[in-house]
Amino acid sequence: MxxxxxxxxxxxxxxxxxxxxxxxDIKPGEIVGLPGSxxxxxxxxxxxxxxxxxxxxxxxxxxxxxxxxxAFNPVQLLFQHPELAVNPRWKIKKLLAEAAAPSSDLLTELSIDESWMERYPHELSGGELQRVCLARALHPKTQYLLCDEMTSMLDALTQAIIWKAVLGIAKKRNxxxxxxxxxxxxxxxxxxxxxxxxxxxx
Amino acid sequence: MLDIKSLSIGFSSYSFGLKKHTVLAIRSLDLSVSKKEVLAVVGQSGAGKSLLAHALLGILPRNASLSGDLTFKGKKLTPKDMALLRGREIALIPQSMTYLNPLLKVGVQIARAAELSGVSPKASWKATLEALRRYRLEEKIARRFPFQLSGGMARRILTATATIGKADLILADEPTNGLDQATAGETLGHLRGLADAGKAVLLITHDIEAALSIADRVTVFCGGVTVEEARASDFNGSGKLRHPYSRALWDALPGRGFVKSLPARSPISSSGGCPFIFFCEKSTPLCEGSLPGIKNLNQGCVRCHHA
Known part of the structure; x- marks a missing residue:
């Protein structure tokens, strides 16, 4: 906890x-909301x-x-502005592998395209980059995800797709x-x- | 005020050695906005909504190529005009706080924007303080650096820099992103006020609910093409929407279906055919092969073979 x-x-x-x-307090497998202006x-x-x-x-x-x-921090934070959470001079491939290269299953689950790997962060849209940050944060040792306005810059459909993936992964990994x-x-x-x-x- | 016909924007890059290839970010975009009107451009993130704003200001990167007809106030918009008009007649409210100069106090930045758009240097500081008051920011905020602001405050500063001048066309790129409902409502109300005062507002957003609260018309954008143009009142759940993508977008709102309403397959194509093909239940080989043309339908328009 x-x-x-x-x-x-x-x-x-x-x-x-x-x-x-x-x-x-946040228990494993629990989803707690933090609203506010x-x-x-x-x-x-x-x-x-x-x-x-x-x-x-x-x-x-x-x-x-x-x-x-x-040690690896089991509490991972996802930010409101993904463009400020990545090194602008690193290609996506290097960003994703910062802690450990994510599995190809995870990349498919988050619909991260293979063609992004050789691009720089500014060449992706906000929603695409947020998914990259999410894949980076979903290290096997991660136990808690703090999603700080994670999808506030995304359209309703992409938001629903991302949350569906996150809810699925969260359930699977508790x-x-x-x-x-x-x-x-x-x-x-x-x-x-x-x-x-x-x-x-x- | 502004009329865009079949706009396309591509980026060229070197793939292997000197081999050049072009990626089309916007394939075919059509929209028009007149004065006293708020046109919302909603759509998938990554569809090129922000590029549209950058194209209108002529601030695309050098490897971008643009084609199509842009008309502003009845005159063809050339790259030379864009450089002259931006900040003066066309103003942008940018998407993220990275557009603020991190080394300059925000008050100075607003005053500078005022001067560039024709306010005299003497009056610019007074105008700045007025703008801050309009967005309910305290005077001491003017002496802060961008990193000392919360996301919501930064957004209000960005809005202030764009609206302080005398621009007739306001491009608002995600002005309510990351704001709480009260502040967002206020920002939107201000945009509506600008439109009512005779300006044209192009509201680029992913937040349909926010867009609907002030927009007159809505252009739905998906995978680099405009798929539908609807009246704001068509988004009411009574099946008036013309394109399957608009319906899916509307149904995915957290207050409506959210994750339960998602279609099975997710990636959106950007090849030759309809951008929504992987999602669509009605898709046929025809949709895969060719991009549908724009049809007028029920006082709006739609780009779909099946509509």
């Missing part, structure tokens, strides 16, 4: 807290859960152990998913449980 207890974070030492005393700290929470940033208070543990710094989105229809059709911390009381 990926578990955050009483975590707090702020950017400036005297600035406002983005979140404080926040508890969240922009600029509230949803992405920052995802970055702390994935170990990119340390929370100022509280702890983040996987099955009771803290995140390891020098992955825990965190779905960060401002699209309440998407969250309610994907998730049984949501964390409403970032929803402003009206």
């Amino acid at each position: 990926l578990e955050a207890k009483k975590v707090a974070f702020r950017y400036a030492t005297d600035g406002p807290w983005l979140f404080q005393g926040l508890d969240i 922009s600029g509230k700290g949803k992405s920052t929470l995802a970055k702390t859960l994935a170990g990119y940033m340390k929370p100022h208070q509280g702890s983040i543990r996987i099955d009771g152990h803290p995140l390891q710094q020098k 992955l825990g998913l965190l779905v960060i989105s401002h699209d309440s229809a998407l969250i309610s059709s994907l998730c049984r449980r949501t964390l409403d911390y970032f929803i402003q009381p009206v």
Whole structure:
């Protein structure tokens, strides 16, 4: 179980807290939704859960152990802007193989075309590049996927295709998913449980 | 205002040694938008929607080749015109925050856009602050760098840079991407306001629901061709849509069928025939061999052999 207890974070030492005393847990095989409006700290929470940033208070543990710094990170983060999450000077082939070359089954499942391999990231569309990032994140050792507005730049049909693939893989591998989105229809059709911390009381 | 007939855009690259080959990104695109109108261009990601905007501004990369008829305000649009008109009469709201200069404070960038579009340098800072207020951003945001903004704020800054001038044609490339519903609704409302004030707005988006909320007409784009032109009111689930791709797109919305409504096969072709062939239940050898022409149907048009 990926578990955050009483975590707090702020950017400036005297600035406002983005979140404080926040508890969240994601069990393997579970899909948790995180709705909320922009600029509230949803992405920052995802970055702390994935170990990119340390929370100022509280702890983040996987099955009771803290995140390891020098091993493969079982918590993988997918970003809102895939073009900023890849090295622009690497070809797709090299990007995909950054952790380990993905299996051809996975590439077919995500409809990643063989002809993309020799292209650079800017030669793919946002949706295509997001699928490349997804294939890169779906390493065999990955246990949790944090999807930060993963499909917000995609058309409805591609979005449904990607989620169908992700849901299939998540079920097969018993992955825990965190779905960060401002699209309440998407969250309610994907998730049984949501964390409403970032929803402003009206 | 703007009329595009059978536009195609190809990219040439060297495959092996000096062997040159061309990949067609847009095969055949037709659309027109007049003033006081919002035309939404919706469609599959990777269909070349953003390329359309870049083509109109003449900012395609050098290895791109363009053919077709582009008419702006009754005059043929040449590459030379594009360079003169962009930013002044045709303005772009770009898709991602990478279009902001990462080393310049955002207020300076908006003011610069204002100056380039004809606002005097003296008045540009005042106009900048006004624009920030219009998008409900605090004045101190002007002194921030792009990396200090959230995705939603960056988007509002990009919209501000495009709408601060006096452009008559606004190309909005995914202006609501990654925004929460309230902010997105506000941005869209502002675009609608620009159209009502006499400008033409070309809203390029993948988000049908957002598009329908403000658009007068919708052009559906798939695999490099326009497959349908419909009135926004045709998207109501009553079977008025003319093309199978439009119907599939509409049914895949999370609030509707989502993953349950997906057709069995997924890849979309970009070879000679209909781009939707692998999805379509009605596809025949005819669809594989030739791209259907555009037919007028029920006050819209469609590109399908079976419609």
